Amino acid sequence: xxxxxxxxxxxxxxxxxxxxxxxxxxxxxxxxxxxxxxxxxxxxxxxxxxxxxxxxxxxxxxxxxxxxxxxxxxxxxxxxxxxxxxxxxxxxxxxxxxxxxxxxxxxxxxxxxxxxxxxxxxxxxxxxxxxxxxxxxxxxxxxxxxxxxxxxxxxxxxxxxxxxxxxxxxxxxxxxxxxxxxxxxxxxxxxxxxxxxxxxxxxxxxxxxxxxxxxxxxxxxxxxxxxxxxxxxxxxxxxxxxxxxxxxxxx
Amino acid sequence: xxxxxxxxxxxxxxxxxxxxxxxxxxxxxxxxxxxxxxxxxxxxxxxxxxxxxxxxxxxxxxxxxxxxxxxxxxxxxxxxxxxxxxxxxxxxxxxxxxxxxxxxxxxxxxxxxxxxxxxxxxxxxxxxxxxxxxxxxxxxxxxxxxxxxxxxxxxxxxxxxxxxxxxxxxxxxxxxxxxxxxxxxxxxxxxxxxxxxxxxxxxxxxxxxxxxxxxxxxxxxxxxxxxxxxxxxxxxxxxxxxxxxxxxxxxxxxxxxxxxxxxxxxxxxxxxxxxxxxxxxxxxxxxxxxxxxxxxxxxxxxxxxxxxxxxxxxxxxxxxxxx
Numbered sequence: 001x002x003x004x005x006x007x008x009x010x011x012x013x014x015x016x017x018x019x020x021x022x023x024x025x026x027x028x029x030x031x032x033x034x035x036x037x038x039x040x041x042x043x044x045x046x047x048x049x050x051x052x053x054x055x056x057x058x059x060x061x062x063x064x065x066x067x068x069x070x071x072x073x074x075x076x077x078x079x080x081x082x083x084x085x086x087x088x089x090x091x092x093x094x095x096x097x098x099x100x101x102x103x104x105x106x107x108x109x110x111x112x113x114x115x116x117x118x119x120x121x122x123x124x125x126x127x128x129x130x131x132x133x134x135x136x137x138x139x140x141x142x143x144x145x146x147x148x149x150x151x152x153x154x155x156x157x158x159x160x161x162x163x164x165x166x167x168x169x170x171x172x173x174x175x176x177x178x179x180x181x182x183x184x185x186x187x188x189x190x191x192x193x194x195x196x197x198x199x200x201x202x203x204x205x206x207x208x209x210x211x212x213x214x215x216x217x218x219x220x221x222x223x224x225x226x227x228x229x230x231x232x233x234x235x236x237x238x239x240x241x242x243x244x245x246x247x248x249x250x251x
Numbered sequence: 252x253x254x255x256x257x258x259x260x261x262x263x264x265x266x267x268x269x270x271x272x273x274x275x276x277x278x279x280x281x282x283x284x285x286x287x288x289x290x291x292x293x294x295x296x297x298x299x300x301x302x303x304x305x306x307x308x309x310x311x312x313x314x315x316x317x318x319x320x321x322x323x324x325x326x327x328x329x330x331x332x333x334x335x336x337x338x339x340x341x342x343x344x345x346x347x348x349x350x351x352x353x354x355x356x357x358x359x360x361x362x363x364x365x366x367x368x369x370x371x372x373x374x375x376x377x378x379x380x381x382x383x384x385x386x387x388x389x390x391x392x393x394x395x396x397x398x399x400x401x402x403x404x405x406x407x408x409x410x411x412x413x414x415x416x417x418x419x420x421x422x423x424x425x426x427x428x429x430x431x432x433x434x435x436x437x438x439x440x441x442x443x444x445x446x447x448x449x450x451x452x453x454x455x456x457x458x459x460x461x462x463x464x465x466x467x468x469x470x471x472x473x474x475x476x477x478x479x480x481x482x483x484x485x486x487x488x489x490x491x492x493x494x495x496x497x498x499x500x501x502x503x504x505x506x507x508x509x510x511x512x513x514x515x516x517x518x519x520x521x522x523x524x525x526x527x528x529x530x531x532x533x534x535x536x537x538x539x540x541x542x543x544x545x546x547x548x549x550x551x552x553x554x555x556x557x558x559x560x561x562x563x564x565x566x567x568x569x570x571x572x573x574x
Contacts, residue, residue, distance in 0.1 A: 073459045090457060094450070094453065112467075113443045113444060114443075118445065118446045164461060164462060
């Protein structure tokens with residue numbers, strides 16, 4: 001299998017703190033790859049470098065064989081990189097349908113036009129309605145985002161990211177703050193995408209990680225401890241030591 | 252259809268205002284109407300970037316003043332017969348001066364915007380203010396063009412052989428331009444670009460995650476707004492037959508911002524209402540006391556604290572409609 005994302009020797013220092021310490025990592029095409037680690041391990045710093053909001057001090061990032069290390073976040077999106085935010089980041093005044101329409105419009109292009117009518121771009125709104133119909137938010141299409149529940153906002157984050165038709169999806173704690181039922185729905189939703197889109201999943205919820213991940217990478221103090229299958233991670237003594245302070249079982 | 256009633260009502264009021272002014276023998280009403288329309292164009296253009304795009308520009312008078320001076324300078328060279336820099340001949344034709352004003356204001360907005368849009372928040376407010384003040388002092392120092400006295404434009408620009416000495420004719424020309432402007436602005440607000448601009452106001456980070464480089468879109472909006480302000484300034488020079496550095500003073504930028512806030516930030520018709528309220532208050536309060544800005548300040552305070560969405564927001568809620 002070829003790699004969709006290849007990270008080589010990535011480093012990021014904040015003053016004396018090395019938040020990303022020579023991390024090399026590969027996400028294979030079609031796989032769901034989870035990134036776990038205790039608080040402060042540098043997961044968010046790594047994600048922010050991958051999506052371009054932070055510039056690494058050293059190292060190389062490739063998406064589908066093409067180097068994107070120094071590309072802007074927008075350019076990475078055009079290269080096929082999608083993301084969701086840990087703390088939901090949506091257009092609060094717009095309705096669910098308008099949010100989705102704008103995401104599709106952004107992908108479709110032609111947005112410097114000042115003399116057309118956005119309401120008349122039929123293909124955009126047809127696609128928005130189709131994507132909403134396939135999601136659990138169809139009934140909330142006309143609701144302003146500010147009035148959505150936390151779980152619904154998390155769902156919309158995922159729908160918006162998918163509207164960009166990414167090749168690789170960076171999911172920054174999609175389960176954070178969700179109740180049990182909502183988590184189960186999110187896991188089912190992500191499972192349904194398996195094979196269609198590659199994913200790098202940062203998550204604290206171990207049930208979700210073990211349910212979804214084909215492979216898991218463990219990050220500790222900015223360093224990559226190991227990468228392996230769920231079973232290998234569960235068995236590894238170093239992971240247990242670092243992650244759970246020597247507790248018996250990992251889950 | 253009900254959405255069209257309010258704009259139609261505003262249009263009809265302006266259409267019949269000169270008739271009413273003649274009936275009452277109050278020609279000041281016609282002058283006020285013309286000023287309201289011109290300020291409304293400028294305030295609406297500020298509202299495009301401030302209300303729809305979230306860019307709080309405190310230097311909008313720069314573009315208003317540039318439009319003002321383009322008409323004045325072109326007239327100056329037309330009257331003297333000497334081309335500007337030996338190259339550009341003067342003109343007194345409105346079909347030339349108005350587009351020229353928009354073009355020059357647009358170029359200025361491109362330069363100022365390209366530099367100031369690299370910042371945001373308070374820095375953006377201060378940089379736009381600084382650029383506008385630089386232009387103000389530049390024009391005050393231009394002795395050729397009257398320095399701080401400005402340029403007297405002896406005759407309103409000619410248009411289609413109309414009798415532009417007649418104040419009412421000039422009024423209807425302004426009404427025509429303003430109507431075209433607001434129709435164009437309506438298209439822009441509802442265009443693909445308009446949707447992007449609105450998204451950028453709400454959440455720039457999200458727009459970047461959608462693959463939108465927000466800088467280009469903001470700059471585009473800034474240039475469009477600058478051009479519109481230039482148009483308003485050119486109309487003002489025609490109406491007052493005078494181009495003055497006061498049109499680019501920072502207090503003018505403040506006045507435009509007050510109009511936007513009074514009328515309702517981010518509402519389409521708000522700037523027209525805000526401009527009407529401002530000009531009316533200015534005219535009548537100034538006749539009553541020279542300390543009228545104090546009263547204006549109090550009214551602004553009440554509007555900001557007491558209404559959500561300015562005068563337009565208040566009307567919407569009184570009519571029980573949507574905000």
